[in-house]
Amino acid sequence: MTLRQFLLSTQTASAERRAEAAAALGRAYCHGNLAPEAAWEAKTALLALLDDGSALVRRALAEACAASPSAPRPLIVALASDQPEIACLVLARSPVLMDADLVDCAAIGCETTRSAIAGRADITMPVAAALAEVAGAPSLIVLARNGYAKVGIAALLRIVERHGDDARLREALLARPGIGIEVRHALAARVAEALSSFGLASGWLSRERGDRVHREARDCAALSLSDEAGEAGLARLVSHVRAQGQLNAGLILRAILTLRMPFAEAALADLSGLSRARVAGLMFEPRGAGFSALHRRAGLPSLLLPAIQAALSAWREAATGGAEIEGARLARRMIERALTACEDMPFAESRSLMALLARFEAEAAREEARQHARSLADEPEREQMLRIEADDRRSAGFLPEAVAIPAMPSADETAVSDRISRVLDELPEAIITSYRAEQERRQAETTDAVLDGLSDALMASFLASREPVPDQGKAPAVELVTAAEETTQVPMLVAVPSREPVAQDGPDLVESLISESIMASYRTDRLRMAA
Structure with a gap:
């Protein structure tokens, strides 16, 4: 369809059909890959639709082109000056509008359009300053709640000066992070003024006493703010108070x-x-x-x-x-x-x-x-x-997380045993029982590992030595002490380091677990086999 055909069709179609055609044309221009000649014709048709007498058509254009960065700038500027319900669509979202456009719209617009501007995510300090000068309390509340807006200290002070008597605005400003100690003091002063005026209007205070209450509350607020101001903030607070004539x-x-x-x-x-x-x-x-x-x-x-x-x-x-x-x-x-x-x-x-x-x-x-x-x-x-806390410490004493036992030398076995006994006496009975069971298990595993590594001849000799021998026999009976009995007689804490080579400790383990008679028999067999 050519440009002429499109314009002729919009003259005879209903407002709803024209709005649908305008929206489709706007989306095609903003989001379609049109050829240069087709793009020029589409842009001309969009600008021509601005003269349509139906607000539905212009609203459809605003909805289709508001968020697009490639929308025609003359179209967006014209829509920003349209009726408030149409202008708000582009004022709130369009990235085509510059700061000068927003400042001009804030100056000549109504509170609805100013609220749309105040809610933009890219509000700069000049635009915020313009709103602070001309906007009303509803628009300024939207600006104060906009966390993305960049608002300077001077603009915030101007907002407090113009509309500081609005409680919702004061609340929104106090909830805004980083408002500056000067703004906080100005808000505190306006709260003191509001309370004094309320007492005066209610007949509770005379004018002189109300003025004194206002002044003293304002001074107390300044001193309270100084407690948390820091060095730089304190200097700014003093300068602000002096500029206000209150120092x-x-x-x-x-x-x-x-x-x-x-x-x-x-x-x-x-x-x-x-x-x-x-x-x-x-x-x-x-x-x-x-x-x-x-x-x-x-x-x-x-x-x-x-x-x-x-x-x-x-x-x-x-x-x-x-x-x-x-x-x-x-x-x-x-x-x-x-x-x-x-x-x-x-x-x-x-x-x-x-x-x-x-x-x-x-x-x-x-x-x-x-x-x-x-x-x-x-x-x-x-x-x-x-x-x-005392109950918690007593409860924790029955189940300690860890018990650190210092390393003790093996030279003096009596001293070692006494120190271990003192440590064991201080431990709960449940830990002692668990420790003894663990020691029995480890000693049994160590004994089995040593016996599995011995030769068949040595095992046969060891088993023969366990059988009962007559009194006239040469080999004395082997008296074995079980691991449980030995642990019961001398409770010890043994720290066994993890070492891979077992053969290095083999002779020591054999001599500690097998009697001298068996070892003598084993040595005799080895000499006979060698001969």
Whole structure:
């Protein structure tokens, strides 16, 4: 069919037949090996079908060409600007669209098309930044849940700034790996703001108290994040907090009084421009002139200097071993020292500071009570775990996995026997019985192997020696001790190394298992045969 015939047939056919023909033509162009002239005619026909008034035809084109990298770019761009149910097919899957196309569609599209763009597997940072600027919360939730999307820290912060009050969006962002400590702090601040607003709307808090709760919760979140930030993350957190205008004297004082010294060092270093190592050294000498200069250079109020010096002095005493306290107790002592240092100051100047320190003291007392309560609650569980471990050790003692018996010299047989007896006394009876049975079996196999290797004459002489002999006989009776009796009398642990040549140990085994009379008879027979 020629191009003209195809176009003429689409003018008289129904919408369903035109949709079927459009889908077949799209698949033939994208997946068939058409000749250049036929491919040009098919492309022209596909572009002509964009003017079809039926959405079924355009949808069929989108379904046939959406995932193909060889689809005509003008066709895909036109379909991306079509109705949302048609545009979403190509916006979500088409590899033909470039970042500029996606950014333009995000800017002029609706939330449905933006959600389709946000769900693509190849979202780049420019496209994510564009979505962060114009998209709504539903589209941004799809973007946050897209693990393949590359979203920068700046875009994430912009998302939190625009739609941080949406709980589903905050949850999706927190579940996303690698969002950065700055984004986590921004989310914590928005949660604190939401809780404060809820309390204010419910009539539980006044506006002033709500603002204080918001501020203190935000500061506590920053200090909690600093505990697991690391060196690089801590520097980024301090820079972010300062950029947000939240790195103030109250936050630094809270960090010192809650023993978050790394955060205090990083904050003072960022404010003063000194190195963190230099700041740490000055903080360890709080009464010196260097720390006073650091305090002024960081821009902190002079009213805080006596309180901070007193708190750092208590911390230094504990660090150098002068006071054997730590944790919440040390924090409370530091706060008490700070309060004592503020008593000599004018009340009008120190009123707000005394109130702040009093709140810190109450928080430290509550934290100490929580730690004590947790320790008391965990004590029965620890005792139960210790009892279970003790029972397991006792149970394991009856069935040891291995018993290591040290090698003993054979020079002093009495000492060897005593040491073996002590080892055997410590072993369970079941192991002793099993060991004796194994030894009897091994000794029987060794005896049979030695006897099978002897000559017929020697065996005949050996069997004759076992028969009863009259008293006047020359050959004395052979008194044999069975392997079981011998093992019962002298229990020994014998380590037999595996050696292939048996003939090397033959004479020793013969002399140990056969009596002297038999050996003398055997030697006599051998001499007679040799003669």
